[in-house]
Every structure is written in structure tokens, then in C-alpha cells.
Amino acid sequence: MAHFGIVWTFGWRALYRQVVRSSFATVPFYRELWAVDGRTEPVVVSGRTGAHGGAVPAAAVSGRLPDLVPLAGGSAEVDPLRGLEMVLHQCARVTPDTVIIGAVPPHHPRGLALESTPDEPRGDLLAVGTPAQLAGVAAGIPRVPLVTPGERGTEGLLVDDLLGVLGGVRDCGNWHLDWPRVYARETPLGLAFTLLLQRSPRLVDIVPAGGAEGRVDRCPQHRTPVIAA
């Protein structure tokens, strides 16, 4: 397994660098930002390294979604729960029989709205929602809180309105990124996230609303990237 780390590091980063280059070549928002200000890792205009290494606070993108669509066209809609299905399966025990309450992944067969939570929980239940939403759910029901990177504690899934679900705590207790779909990079503004597989709207090096502290490390058990304190 010794070389596995090298493979994930290089493959993941190579994909990220490719997404940066393609975004600079085809997406108006990044064209403008990185041409004039610059960026790092990779530098796209020699000598221009930008104010925050090219990272973009989420607020700077609001109202600019049409400029995140590549020239060839595409969607300008974001899905605030993008990636939920994948990450939830990695971070919680979910079977086809599990009744998910609250944020139900699109293809999951059994779901309930938060308001219709049974008072006496029976069967295989799992509540998924923000801490405020979960406050009203009966105590016996297992739960997965959806937290923003800024309010990250020791459990749950990381969500951002723009980027969707970025990762979550797995059985090892570490904050796993949704590898290899989500890339994270340390910048002067904090962690900046990139959706490597979402073509449009293109989200590259976005610092979530409320910020995201931490550094990118590797889980000793799963050997994939995690956010460490």
C-alpha cells in the first residue's frame, strides 16, 4: 500500500490542475479573476499570484452564477445537497430499508419529511438535517447533522449552500472529503473547495460562507484525504 498515497495525491491534484486550466480557458468568472489578479498552485499567468492565491469567498460568487457557466453553455443552478447520497453512504449505515427523515438523497426509496417524524420511533430510521432541524426529532432516532465547515464539530456531514455536501465523519472519526470528487486546498482565506466533476456551474477554489479552517491530511486508516484540525 506504500505507493497508494502517491497515486491519490498525484491523480487527485492532476485532476484539480486540469480543472483550473480548463476554467481559466473557458469560464468567464475565473478568466477575469485570474487574468487580472492571478493565482497559485498552479499559476496561470506568470508573475501574477493573486491576493489569496486565487481563492474565491462564496459571497463573491453570489449573483455571478451565469458567469460560472463555461462558454459552451450549461446549467447555472446549484444544488445545496449535491453529493449527499455518496457521502451519506460513506458516513452512516444506510440500507434500502432505512427510512431517512429530513434531507433524503434523490434515489433513496424511503423518505419522510421532518414534520412527519413519528413520536415513537420504530424500524430503521435515520434523521438528516441541520442541527436546528434535528432539535425537533425524537431523542431515540439516530441522526446525522449537516454542518457548515465553519461550525464543524466531531460528527456529521459538511455542507455549503453553493458547494453542496463536501464530506463527512467516517467510522475512523476523521472528517473525510468526498474524494475524489471534491478537492480542498489550503489558502490564506482558509480551505478552498473545488468540485472536480461538476462542469457547470464551475466551482473552483471556493471558500464556503463562514470560512473553513483546517488543513488537508490523509487518513491513516482509509488512506484518503481528510480535513484535520
Added chain:
Amino acid sequence: MRADIFDPRTDPEPPYWRELRVTAGLRADWAWEVLAAQAWGARTVQLITVLFDGTTPKAVVNAAWLGAPLHRFSFAAAGSRPWVGAVHVRGPGSGAVPGWWLADDLPITVLTEAYARAMRRELGPGCLALVLRQVTEEQAAQAGRLRVVRPTERIWRFPVHAWSDPEAWLMTLSRSRRSNLRGIFRRVRENEDLEIRIETGTTTLDEVRVIEAMRWNDDKYGGKLIPRVRILSGYLRALVAQPDVHSTSYIDRQSGELIAFGTALDHPTVPIVRSWTQRPAEQGGAKYLYFYHLAKQVDWAIAGGKQWVELGKGKAQEKQSLGAVPADQAAMAVPIRPW
């Protein structure tokens, strides 16, 4: 002739540029930071060339290096250049004005000879032809035997020098257009919900909102095969910040929404009315604002003692009914000798 050739994306502004712009009467779209923003947002490499006689600049040319492979869906890559193609000379950011200036004593053959040679040296043997836009018949006749000339869409201009005051202009129009315009002036005057904001050299324009408004027009004119490249907000920001650019915003006071927007680039004798964009009628747009806007440009030009106002291509009927006159234009292609 010595030639300086620049890629405004990465080359700094030459020290003589400001003075040269004044001498050559090059409008705000030739300001270096505007050229840089325009070049970053283009699908082809944009080159600025200055030709010298000794140490005196005698010619300035803006051109796109149009070649294979042409990428429909990406901006021009920094550092990579097509290996075969043609140099396309046009005004930066607008095809409605020529993309060159020549000192008084120079014939247009300077472009087909000295400039063409400089381009071939710079771009290599794959630089096969020179295409000049907005050429007059007279200029085309000077350009030697090996040339292809094709008429292009006419451009329109107001002969402001012929009008002593706005009333004199109105009197040259048809009766129906005149009374229609007077009606429009009254409508605008009495419309308390309409705010008209004219700003010169502004750094506070909400350019994102304007760009969004421009998409109303892009969607209308953009083809499926060759999409209109969306104008970068950085370009608009750099342009409207120039001290000789006037931006007019038409805003609905009730909703705060932008209904229409236009820019004019000033010039000592021939200003240009450049972009115009307005909300479609079904979204609360008002067609009469276009007439109002042009009428105000006439007022402004007469007051400023201008000779002409350039209006560019399109909307021929509307422009003609307001007293604009057409000018025939041609595109001329000249092969570049490989030696």
C-alpha cells in the same frame, strides 16, 4: 519602418501610449487597461502594433490573429498561437470603426506592406493574409492589384455638423417622427418612476447588473454555432472608468431594476454611441427609450460642437428615421507575400 508589437494581456503599457492616443484620436476602447481586459476576454490573440518613422509613431493597428485551430468555446490561450491563419484588423471591442490609425501623410498601403511584413515576421510563414474591416472604396482602390473586396453592412452616423441646435435637427426629420419624439420627451419627463443616471468615468457602476442586462441582447443575436462571447465584467468596468466614457443607466425607481443601459465614447470631433441594451418588452422594457437615448446623444454632440456621431451597424430604419446617414463599408483581404 520599425514595428513594436504588443500582446496587451501581458505587455505593459508602452511609455508613449497616452500621448499617441491623443495624437491619433483613439477613443477610450484603446486605453491600455481596456485593451488588456478586452484581449483576456477574446477567443483569439489580439495584437497591437505601432509603426515608427525614426522615433515618431506613424501608425497604430489593432488586430486579431485568426487561425487554425480556432476554439469556439474557449478564450485565447496565453502563449500559444495558431500556426496558420490571417490577421484580422478591426476596432478593439467593436467592428464598427476601423482598427487602425495612420499619420496624415501616410497611404493605406503602409498597412498592406510595412504592417503586413511586420506581422509575417512576428507570426511566421503561416501568416497568409491581411483582412481589413471598415475600408472605404477609395482606400481599397489604393491597395494594389492582389486583393479581394467585399461590401459589408453599412454603418450609420449623425451628421451633427449640419445641425445648429436640437430644434434644427428635429426639423430635418419627418413630421411623424418629429411628433413621435416630442411625445417621447414628454413621456420621459412625466414618468416619475424613471431615473436616468448619466455617469462619466465612473468606478461605482454595478457592472455585473449591466452585464446581466447585456445578455438580453446576446440571447437575441447570438448564434447557436458561434455563440457571442459574453463580455467580461472586468472589460466593462475598465471601459466605463475611462474619463471620456459616458454611461447612461435607465432605472425603474419602484423596483430599482435596470431597464436599459448605453455607453458613449467621447472624441474631439467624432464620438461613438457604443453599447445599447434594454430589457425586452415582455419584461417591462420600453422601445421608445432607444429613440430617447439617441436624441439625447444628438443634443449632447451638438452642445459639444462635434462633427459626427458614429452609431455603428444595425437598426437601420430607426437610425435613418432619426436623421442618421449611411456610409458604405467594405472588407478587404490581401495576401501576405511569404518573402
